[in-house]
Amino acid sequence: MNILVLCTGNSARSILLESILNRFGEGRVTAWSAGSKPAGQVHPQSLRLLQAKGFDTSAARSKSWDEFEGPQAPVMDAVITVCGSAASEPCPIWPGAPVRAHWGVEDPAAADEADWDVAFETAYAQLKRRADAFLALDFETLDADKLRDRMNLIGQD
Structure with a gap:
């Protein structure tokens, strides 16, 4: 399954x-990430944590996300947005994917x-729980509607 993970700054x-x-x-999943307005560099605390x-x-x-448009781009089976709700953060919308889900996480x-260690660890833990729940699914056999419903439920934890 090809998954594109989107937020604003990537x-x-x-x-x-x-x-x-x-x-x-x-090997069951290949994931990429992108942003609608990319920051241009990965946050140093993301790199340190990983x-x-x-x-x-x-x-x-x-x-x-422009890199994932056009005939040479991989075809996405699912798109997951991870934008939070703080400060009315805009969340990009990706057209065309059969399954779209929102797993909102506040931006660390x-x-x-001074709070980066805690903020990034909290975001990582929440995303890891959701990824674990998703990977526990037999998603290869679910139709698009059931998969979307399950993925959106996962995003509500």
Whole structure:
């Protein structure tokens, strides 16, 4: 299953979930992340957290969702948005994917630098729980409507 994880800046939450899905998906999932207004670099605390947890971050980069349009782009089976609700944060909409789900997480990058450790660990833990719940599904056999419903329920934890 090809999954695109979207948020606005593609520097923290979407990078975290992309990494989690690729590592723990064990070949069942290939995830990418992108932003509608990419920050241009991965947040340094995202990289520190992932590295501390044993993730390879050498390919992590903040990128535009434009990279996932056109005939050369991989076909997405699902799109997950991870924007939170603080400060009326805009959440990008991706047309065309058969399954769309929202797993909102508050932006840890918006926290004061003194609070980054806690904010990023909290976001990681929430995304990891949701990824684990998703990966526990027999998603290969679910039709698009049932998969969307289950994925949206996961996002409400």
